[in-house]
Amino acid sequence: MxxxxxxxxxxxxxxxxxxxxxxxxxxxxxxxxxxxxxxxxxxxxxxxxxxxxxxxxxxxxxxTKEALYRQVVRNIFEIWLHAADTFDHAPGPVEGIGGYIEAKMAISRRHPFGSKVWASEVMHGAPVIQDYLETTLRDWTAGRMAVIQRWVDQGKMAPVDPRHLLYMLWAMTQHYADFGHQIETLNGGKPLTDAQWQEATETVKSVILRGIGVI
Amino acid sequence: MxxxxxxxxxxxxxxxxxxxxxxxxxxxxxxxxxxxxxxxxxxxxxxxxxxxxxxxxxxxxxxTKEALYRQVVRNIFEIWLHAADTFDHAPGPVEGIGGYIEAKMAISRRHPFGSKVWASEVMHGAPVIQDYLETTLRDWTAGRMAVIQRWVDQGKMAPVDPRHLLYMLWAMTQHYADFGHQIETLNGGKPLTDAQWQEATETVKSVILRGIGVI
DNA sequence: CCACAACCTGACCATCCGGTCAACATAATT
DNA sequence: AATTATGTTGACCGGATGGTCAGGTTGTGG
The missing domain is CATH 1.10.10.60 (Homeodomain-like)
Structure with missing residues (x-):
């Protein structure tokens, strides 16, 4: 023993x-x-x-192939969940949402394959991780929506629908991973440099933070 | 004859x-x-x-299967290109970008399958339509970037990087088609109603338009 | 009405893929 | 050292898939 x-x-x-x-x-x-x-x-x-x-x-x-695939998707899901830590312990939307954008952009850059697998899985109707969507993700979403709603109620940000704001954050940050090939092609066939990633992150942050009235 | x-x-x-x-x-x-x-x-x-x-x-x-697939992707691409008409003949960002968001959200609702096929194609490295990305899409993008830049220069909107703004618009609007299953699941398993689509569109529009400083 | 072209389709084939298995190799245990 | 548990792998199999084709049916122009 x-x-x-x-x-x-x-x-x-x-x-x-x-x-x-x-x-x-x-x-x-x-x-x-x-x-x-x-x-x-x-x-x-x-x-x-x-x-x-x-x-x-x-x-x-x-x-089986499906078992392997399932494990891949689960691993990605774990990474995604842990990305919201900055979201939680933030005093307000500037740090919370701004930090969340930075974290998710960093993940998009570091784990582009994982993001694509997730996107693919969801696009095909989530045949493997439907239960995750209905339990873990739903709970997670409800929790963050509550945080955002509290900030709205406290007058810390404009009255934006929390659910659609979350969707917007997911969409924009994951886009840089999922559509990385398109972005690279439109960048002259070259991957984004450090500076360009920084620029992308800053643009997203500034537009969103201004868009929810905290700048 | x-x-x-x-x-x-x-x-x-x-x-x-x-x-x-x-x-x-x-x-x-x-x-x-x-x-x-x-x-x-x-x-x-x-x-x-x-x-x-x-x-x-x-x-x-x-x-062949590939020929059929190629035709499907081309059809979608055509729809996408025509979606930018509102973008062009607009006097300023409010009408131009606001109208573009509305048009693309409508397409996401009406052609969710096409959007997913496009996303899938790009995610897999655009093996079939790479030439389109390098020609038509690149030209199209350059044209809209010029329009946005002009608005910035004219002081009609905040100085936001046009390229990343376009990416944000694509990401958010297409997200409602590509991740429709996830959104539906988080909506209690039911498709978004007319009112909810309206709400989504309005939220995206308001956050973006405020984010680029035109509200 | 006839002849040709376009359209239709059941049956078939070569290939590929996920998965199995028996035989073997290596590490751990006693 | 012997035995057992774990890891390794080439060869093989049933089923599915993209694609073919011969022979039939239907429309069209003369």
Whole structure:
């Protein structure tokens, strides 16, 4: 028991390490392939090649393609939820919403594949994570709407419908990931530079913050 | 010649009518299936069933799945381009941008499948319409950016980066089509009513117009 | 009415894909 | 060292899919 506890804490086991590493490699490859080809267009063989493993090995760690896909989507969902921390402990809309925009823009830049997988999943009717939408996301949304409504009631911002404001924030920030290819093409075929990302973030922030009457 | 011209104008021919009608039915079905299943997930059999035609008939009108898909994407692109008419003949940002938001929100409601197909295509790297992005869309974007910049120079609106403002407009309006399922789920599983669409449009308009300093 | 062209479609095929499995290799345990 | 548990992989399979085609039907022009 003592030994088991120690093992699970320090993760000394070679076996555990192998499993952890392989699952990570597979999930990374899967995220990219699912994002670039869609669920239907993605093949286990493609994912295997990108992960540098034989296809049969994928099925050892993830029984089915859908199970692998489900795990990818869940991982993304977790990242998204944690992005709202700045939203919560903010004294007002300037810090709260401004910080949320910055956090989500940063995620769009760092996890473009994940954002695309999420978008794809939702666009196809959320066949895999419908229950998440109906429980976790719904609760999350209700909570943030309450925060925004409180700010409105306290006169800290213009009386904007909280629900549609949230949708606007999601739409604009995720657009830079989901439509990254289009943006890149319109940028002369080159990815946005650090300065351009900063510019995008500032533009979104300024328009929104002015739009809700806090500038 | 005279007869041909008349035929092509009035479309009397039964043959012509059959072809026109079948192509329309197939394209409508294809748009829906491509939107709901993605390119890879869509099957010619599914499209055929939805169109009420045998699969082989699809290949009579469209030689390959990709050719059919290409036509669907092109049709959508045309609709999008024509949506900017209100943008052009406007005296200032209030009418121009406000009208553009209304037009695009209306399109999102009326053509949700088309919007999703477009989003999917771009997310997967625009394998089919990359040339459109680099020519037509780029020119279109440059033109509208010039209009916005002129308004800024004339002091008709706050100095907002025209490019990112356009991206914001696209993102928000298309979000209501592309993420319609998520929005519907967060709306208690029911589609938005007329009033709710109006509310969404008004919220987007008010936040943006205030955000660019014209209210 | 005839002949030609356009349209229609059931049956078929080569290919690909997700998933399985048996045999083997390596690490952990006793 | 021996045994067991875990990880690895090439080969294989059933089913689905995009696409073909021959033979039929329907419209059209002469």
């Amino acid at each position: 003592t030994q088991n506890a120690q093992v699970s804490r320090i993760q000394r086991g070679r076996r555990t390490e192998i499993r952890r590493e392989n699952e990570r490699v597979i999930l990374d490859a899967a995220e990219k392939v699912f994002a670039e080809a869609g669920y239907g267009g993605a093949t286990m063989q493609l994912i295997a090649d990108m992960a540098g493993l034989p296809k049969a090995n994928l099925h050892y760690y993830f029984p | 005279t007869q041909n011209a008349q035929v092509s104008r009035i479309q009397r021919g039964r043959r012509t009518e059959i072809r026109r009608e079948n192509e329309r039915v197939i394209l409508d079905a294809a748009e829906k299936v491509f939107a709901e299943a993605g390119y890879g997930g869509a099957t010619m059999q599914l499209i055929a069933d939805m169109a009420g035609l045998p699969k082989a008939n699809l290949h009579y009108y469209f030689p």
